[in-house]
Structures are given as structure tokens and as C-alpha cells.
Amino acid sequence: MGSPYKDLYIYEVRGILDRVPESWRERGYLGCWYEGGYSFLFFSCPSKEFVLRELPSLGDFSLRTETSIPYEQWEAGVPLGAFRVGSFWIAPPWEMEPSPEVLVIDPGVSFGSGFHDSTRGCLHLLLELFGEKRPEKVLDLGTGSGILALFALKLGAKKAICVDCQPIAVEAALANGRRNFMEERMEVVLGDAIEWASIEADLLLANLHLELIVRLLEKPGFPRARWCILSGFVGGQWELILEKAKGRSLELVSKRWEGDFCSLLLERRNCSVTLGEDPEMTP
Ligand SMILES: C[S@@+](CC[C@H](N)C(=O)[O-])C[C@H]1O[C@@H](n2cnc3c(N)ncnc32)[C@H](O)[C@@H]1O
Numbered sequence: 001m002g003s004p005y006k007d008l009y010i011y012e013v014r015g016i017l018d019r020v021p022e023s024w025r026e027r028g029y030l031g032c033w034y035e036g037g038y039s040f041l042f043f044s045c046p047s048k049e050f051v052l053r054e055l056p057s058l059g060d061f062s063l064r065t066e067t068s069i070p071y072e073q074w075e076a077g078v079p080l081g082a083f084r085v086g087s088f089w090i091a092p093p094w095e096m097e098p099s100p101e102v103l104v105i106d107p108g109v110s111f112g113s114g115f116h117d118s119t120r121g122c123l124h125l126l127l128e129l130f131g132e133k134r135p136e137k138v139l140d141l142g143t144g145s146g147i148l149a150l151f152a153l154k155l156g157a158k159k160a161i162c163v164d165c166q167p168i169a170v171e172a173a174l175a176n177g178r179r180n181f182m183e184e185r186m187e188v189v190l191g192d193a194i195e196w197a198s199i200e201a202d203l204l205l206a207n208l209h210l211e212l213i214v215r216l217l218e219k220p221g222f223p224r225a226r227w228c229i230l231s232g233f234v235g236g237q238w239e240l241i242l243e244k245a246k247g248r249s250l251e252l253v254s255k256r257w258e259g260d261f262c263s264l265l266l267e268r269r270n271c272s273v274t275l276g277e278d279p280e281m282t283p
Contacts, residue, residue, distance in 0.1 A: 003094060005071035007071065008043070008071055009028075009045065009046050009068050010041065011041040011043070011065075012063070014061060014064050015038070015061045015062075016039055017041070017059075018034075020058075021054075021058075027045075030109050031110075034167075039061075048066055076113060078115050082095045083115075085123045089103070090114045091105070098180045100154075103154050105150070106172070107147070110144045111144035111169065114147055118258070118263065119231075121231050121262070122148050122205065122231050123147075123151055124256050124258075125254060125265040126152055126155060126205075128265065129203070129253075135157055136157055136159065137202050138157045139205070140160055140206075141163050141193040141204065141208065142165075142207055142208040143164045144169050145169070146162055146177060148207065149186065150176055152205070153180075159186075161196075162186060162187065162189065163189045163192075163193055164190065170189070173188045174188050193206065193208060193212060194212070194216065197216050198221055202225060203226070204224075206228070207229075207232050210240075213232060214240070217248060228245075228265075228266045228267075229263065230266065231261065233262055234262070238255065249268050251266060251267055252265075253266060
């Protein structure tokens with residue numbers, strides 16, 4: 001079996017369409033992204049007539065734009081395929097089976113195939129960190145497909161809390177957890193990174209955009225973790241992040257460039273975080 005993803009047909013709808021009927025999946029519906037009051041409906045086949053016909057029954061929604069792109073253009077501009085991180089493989093389900101050395105990831109139309117430079121940088125920093133230390137509890141803010149949290153679990157972490165504001169990412173992360181038989185070690189939450197940033201953990205992962213990382217670093221009490229892997233910045237933006245991080249007693253352990261993207265591994269010096277009982281699952 002090859003990739004089930006060929007072309008993507010994307011319909012931008014005015015309004016937040018948060019109750020898409022399950023029956024749409026039989027018509028090639030893959031999921032929805034929400035942004036700025038609009039819903040972006042993804043289909044695997046041309047569906048304009050279908051969308052126009054169905055929308056009125058769901059409420060006051062109207063079609064704004066339609067576009068079609070090859071699946072490869074969705075995230076990193078390359079087709080999905082197996083790749084190595086150290087001695088591990090990360091592969092789509094149509095190429096490999098899960099095993100102790102293989103993490104199977106199907107991102108669907110969430111972010112997190114492993115081919116984006118920001119993700120790739122974080123994966124390598126995870127490998128580096130777990131080569132020397134044993135973080136047990138991981139908080140993954142902006143989990144997307146769950147790839148970073150699942151790789152941390154594969155490397156030896158015991159538990160991961162994964163947060164994303166897009167329902168499609170929550171679905172993908174849960175499905176990838178099941179695919180790798182690690183769902184019992186994951187909590188996947190639909191929520192905002194800023195609100196969930198105070199959860200205590202050994203390791204915090206945040207591959208987000210610059211403005212959001214800055215907001216995290218300005219949040220009082222952040223981070224409640226000894227190690228942080230931060231990514232999502234280009235060019236010289238990492239210097240701003242490092243400056244802000246220093247104000248939080250975070251010191252640079254390692255910096256990794258992949259293409260234009262820089263990822264940082266930071267450690268909190270004199271960390272007074274005591275890692276004990278699981279905190280309640282509330283932000
Ligand atoms: C660049 S992707 C990273 C995905 C994955 N962690 C990876 O490294 O490939 C950023 C993710 O953060 C999510 N996100 C963006 N803003 C967010 C917010 N305010 N709260 C929670 N998740 C957010 C997006 O939906 C997306 O899945």
C-alpha cells in the first residue's frame with residue numbers, strides 16, 4: 001500500500017464549523033483547521049458541490065475560497081517517507097511497522113510529518129538529551145501529529161502530556177499514540193499552549209511560532225520544567241529567544257540548525273522544580 005494522500009482540496013468557510021458530520025469522511029473529508037474565524041475543510045477529492053450543498057444545513061456558513069495542492073506541499077514540500085534519527089526510524093504506516101526502533105507517524109493534515117526543519121531539529125535535540133539524561137515526564141505544547149512527544153516516549157520518557165489548539169491535531173496525535181501502542185502513556189488535550197504551560201514536567205517541548213514562544217517566556221512562573229526544547233524561529237530570532245530564556249534561568253545546552261530553522265535545548269540552572277505526584281490535568 002502506498003500513501004493514501006495525493007491531492008488536497010481545501011475549502012475555506014466563513015465561521016467556525018465545529019460539528020462536521022462523521023458521514024462526511026465517506027466523501028473524502030480529512031479534517032478541518034480553524035484560523036481567525038474561518039474553517040479550512042480538507043478533502044481528498046474535489047468536493048465544492050458537496051460543500052455548497054451541505055453547508056446550509058449546518059448553520060450560517062458560506063464558502064469563501066477553494067484551493068487544491070499536492071499533499072507534499074502541505075507541510076515541508078516533500079513526499080512522506082521513512083527517515084532516520086540516530087539509530088531510530090520514523091516512518092509512515094504504509095512503509096514500516098512499529099517496533100522498539102521504529103516510530104510510525106501518519107500526520108494526515110496535522111503538522112508533524114518530521115520533514116519540516118523545525119521538527120527535525122527538535123528530534124535531533126531529543127536524541128542528544130536522552131543520550132545523557134532521563135527526563136520522565138514530557139509536556140509537548142503544540143503537539144501536531146504528536147511526533148515529538150512520541151519520540152521522547154520511544155527514547156525512554158514515561159509519560160507525555162500533549163496540547164494542541166486544533167482538533168485535527170488532537171485526533172492525529174491520539175491515532176499515532178495508538179499506532180505505536182503508547183496511548184496509555186499519553187494524555188492529549190485540546191487547549192491553548194499558554195494556558196497549559198504551567199504543568200510541571202521534566203522536559204518541555206514547544207515547536208511553535210516566535211510570537212507564541214516569546215509569550216511563553218514572558219509568562220510568570222514559566223517554565224516548570226528542567227529542560228526545554230524550543231523551535232520555530234528563523235535567522236537571528238534565536239538570539240531574542242535566548243535573551244528571554246536567560247531571564248528565566250534557562251541556559252543554552254545545545255543549538256541545532258536544520259535549513260533555515262534553529263532549535264534550542266535549554267536547561268534550567270538551580271532548578272527547584274520538585275517532580276512528584278502527577279498534577280491534576282487542568283491548566
Ligand atoms: C509547527 S507545529 C509543530 C507540530 C509538532 N510538534 C512538530 O514539531 O512537528 C505547531 C503546532 O502548534 C499548534 N498551535 C499553534 N498555536 C497554538 C496555541 N496557541 N496553543 C496550542 N497549540 C497551538 C498548531 O496547531 C500546530 O499543530
